[in-house]
Amino acid sequence: MSDPVPLTTDHPGQVASATPPARGRSRRLSDRGLAVAFISPALLLLLAMSVFPLLWALYLSFTDYSATRGGPAHFIWFGNYTAILTSAQVHQRALTTLIYVIGAVGLQTVLGFAIAYLISRRTHGRGLLTTLFLVPMMLSPVVVGLFWRFMLDAQFGVVNSMLGSLGLGQVEWLTRQRTALVSLIVVDTWQWTPFIMLIALAGLTAVPKYLYEAASIDRASEWFRFRNITLPLVWPLLLIAVLFRAIEAFRLFDLVYILTSGGPGVSTETLSFHVYKVAFLGFNTGTASAYGILMVLVVIVLTQLYLRYLNKLKEG
Amino acid sequence: MGVSIDEAVSTGPARDHTPSARRLGGRGRSVLEVALLTVLAVVMLFPVLWMIETSIKENRDVYAIPAKFFGFTVTMDHFKDVFVAPGGGRSALSVSFLNSVVVAGVSTVLSTVLGVPAAWAYSRFAVKAKKDQLFFILSTRFMPPVVVVVPIFLMYRQVGLIDTKLGLILIYAAFNVPFTIWMMKGFVDEVPAEYEEAAMLDGYTRLQAFWRYTLPLLVPGIAATAVFALIFSWNEFVFAIFLTSSDTVRTAPPAIAGLIGGTTVDWGLVAAASVVFALPVLVFAYLVRKHLVAGVTLGAVRR
Numbered sequence: 274m275s276d277p278v279p280l281t282t283d284h285p286g287q288v289a290s291a292t293p294p295a296r297g298r299s300r301r302l303s304d305r306g307l308a309v310a311f312i313s314p315a316l317l318l319l320l321a322m323s324v325f326p327l328l329w330a331l332y333l334s335f336t337d338y339s340a341t342r343g344g345p346a347h348f349i350w351f352g353n354y355t356a357i358l359t360s361a362q363v364h365q366r367a368l369t370t371l372i373y374v375i376g377a378v379g380l381q382t383v384l385g386f387a388i389a390y391l392i393s394r395r396t397h398g399r400g401l402l403t404t405l406f407l408v409p410m411m412l413s414p415v416v417v418g419l420f421w422r423f424m425l426d427a428q429f430g431v432v433n434s435m436l437g438s439l440g441l442g443q444v445e446w447l448t449r450q451r452t453a454l455v456s457l458i459v460v461d462t463w464q465w466t467p468f469i470m471l472i473a474l475a476g477l478t479a480v481p482k483y484l485y486e487a488a489s490i491d492r493a494s495e496w497f498r499f500r501n502i503t504l505p506l507v508w509p510l511l512l513i514a515v516l517f518r519a520i521e522a523f524r525l526f527d528l529v530y531i532l533t534s535g536g537p538g539v540s541t542e543t544l545s546f547h548v549y550k551v552a553f554l555g556f557n558t559g560t561a562s563a564y565g566i567l568m569v570l571v572v573i574v575l576t577q578l579y580l581r582y583l584n585k586l587k588e589g
Numbered sequence: 590m591g592v593s594i595d596e597a598v599s600t601g602p603a604r605d606h607t608p609s610a611r612r613l614g615g616r617g618r619s620v621l622e623v624a625l626l627t628v629l630a631v632v633m634l635f636p637v638l639w640m641i642e643t644s645i646k647e648n649r650d651v652y653a654i655p656a657k658f659f660g661f662t663v664t665m666d667h668f669k670d671v672f673v674a675p676g677g678g679r680s681a682l683s684v685s686f687l688n689s690v691v692v693a694g695v696s697t698v699l700s701t702v703l704g705v706p707a708a709w710a711y712s713r714f715a716v717k718a719k720k721d722q723l724f725f726i727l728s729t730r731f732m733p734p735v736v737v738v739v740p741i742f743l744m745y746r747q748v749g750l751i752d753t754k755l756g757l758i759l760i761y762a763a764f765n766v767p768f769t770i771w772m773m774k775g776f777v778d779e780v781p782a783e784y785e786e787a788a789m790l791d792g793y794t795r796l797q798a799f800w801r802y803t804l805p806l807l808v809p810g811i812a813a814t815a816v817f818a819l820i821f822s823w824n825e826f827v828f829a830i831f832l833t834s835s836d837t838v839r840t841a842p843p844a845i846a847g848l849i850g851g852t853t854v855d856w857g858l859v860a861a862a863s864v865v866f867a868l869p870v871l872v873f874a875y876l877v878r879k880h881l882v883a884g885v886t887l888g889a890v891r892r
Contacts, residue, residue, distance in 0.1 A: 307795060308714040311706035315766050316726075318703060322763030323729040326740035333740070340743060384629075391626050404878065405630055408637055410885070411874040413824035415842040416863040419849060420640050423856050431639055434656035463636065468885060475882045475890070513890060524733035527826040531846055545735045552739045553831070565736030576728045583889055584720075 334563035341556045353563035370543040374522045377461040382515055385469025393477040410467040418531030421460045450540040453533050457541050472514035476507035509586050516579040643860035651857045667861035681836045685844035693822035696761035701815050704769025712777035730767040734827040752833050760828050765818040771888030776810030813877045817884040820870055841866050
């Protein structure tokens with residue numbers, strides 16, 4: 274797929290340092306200065322707006338601080354952490370989140386890959402089809418959440434109306450414990466299937482044609498070609514898309530907030546929604562911080578996985 | 590490189606090599622596949638069409654049971670309500686749209702100004718632990734917003750940035766900088782460093798070489814990156830709802846979400862506001878369709 278001997282370098286920086294000896298010293302020094310001057314403003318912003326808040330949250334997580342009560346914060350060390358990790362409430366939210374993440378990402382992967390596969394087999398109208406399929410992904414979760422809330426309304430929602438005209442019964446999509454979580458998964462799937470589709474399509478169109486040609490000379494069956502050529506070559510990219518979606522689904526907040534507000538009861542309360550309730554409705558800032566730090570740890574693990582596969586893909 | 594939709598159109602499938610005996614079965618299958626695709630496309634697009642339809646229906650048709658698909662009276666009242674307050678003058682929604690334009694616009698400029706030079710430096714120079722730095726930068730983007738917002742809220746309360754546009758601009762810029770750096774690094778990598786080398790042999794300093802030779806070549810990439818940053822900021826909801834409260838500061842997403850707070854919901858207005866809100870995003874997304882794969886993966890995947 275690539276040249277056996279890379280003639281051009283992928284790291285222009287190395288070329289840049291090979292400057293003529295006469296001016297080399299001053300040049301290299303000014304290069305370093307330039308690099309620092311160009312990189313540090315961006316890093317400073319990240320430190321101020323992302324790293325510092327997290328460190329503050331880490332500090333708060335060891336205290337009993339409350340944002341509304343004010344007063345000094347007392348150190349209670351790991352009290353918040355043990356309270357969270359042993360709380361049955363939190364375990365239930367973790368289970369809800371797990372069902373949601375696996376359900377939504379699983380559905381998206383299967384559907385998205387299927388659509389990408391179907392599109393990749395078409396000769397005409399691929400650009401138009403792809404563009405149309407991508408629309409849901411570009412919408413704000415607010416718009417998506419609001420609109421599905423209207424469509425899934427038990428009384429005048431269009432979904433129930435269509436079910437009615439088909440002679441099927443009405444479903445209380447968002448107001449029944451069990452269907453609410455299903456609805457959440459369906460809406461998220463609707464919005465993010467295009468994402469998997471887009472990445473899978475990128476993978477599918479990158480499969481070299483000669484492999485298929487060779488396989489068809491050998492009269493290999495369609496299934497054989499899919500199983501032994503298509504899937505192995507698309508899989509690395511698909512895996513990255515799936516991990517990306519899993520991280521996004523894990524930290525999802527806005528769709529839950531708009532669509533169900535965690536209800537009915539607590540049936541659609543994911544971990545990030547619960548953090549919000551602890552922080553902004555319960556005002557237990559210390560506990561919420563510890564909760565948040567634990568969530569960040571999960572995200573860091575997932576992100577590390579994601580970055581590792583990404584690295585593999587880039588080098589492979 | 591970069592697999593775009595345009596490329597996907599031009600590369601035909603390499604599968605029409607089946608012997609003619611299997612053609613007929615192949616055609617039947619092909620019809621089935623087209624039918625399946627059509628059904629899926631209808632399912633995916635129906636909610637969007639329904640939203641547009643609702644936005645131009647009169648209220649009695651919006652709440653009609655069974656739902657009216659055709660034969661309703663078209664009205665533009667909901668769109669008028671989006672921009673004009675009931676008693677005349679500007680509506681709260683239109684103010685929020687204006688706020689969104691300012692916040693998304695300024696934060697995008699800020700993240701571009703900070704991100705593009707950084708991306709160039711990461712691409713051109715041998716920076717210590719470059720890979721680790723880049724991965725660290727990207728991972729800040731993955732932090733759950735609802736977790737970050739708690740300390741940000743306390744921080745902003747201390748320095749008086751709560752309920753200000755500047756506060757939103759700063760946090761959006763911080764969330765877009767990782768994306769800008771990753772996306773732009775890809776574009777910078779595609780411009781040969783030799784151009785700058787040649788300019789430097791002609792007596793330019795490196796900074797001048799960057800400014801005169803590399804930067805002009807990066808303009809399309811910068812435009813695409815900025816458009817994505819604009820879309821991300823435009824669509825953002827979590828920070829907007831927790832860090833702002835007054836109508837004069839609030840951006841469009843929380844303002845639109847606020848429409849369903851009361852006891853009765855004017856779904857026609859919600860639909861019209863959603864259409865007005867989503868339309869620019871779709872137009873912008875169409876403009877950068879070549880770079881969608883890189884854009885939606887935060888610049889991480891580009892093939």
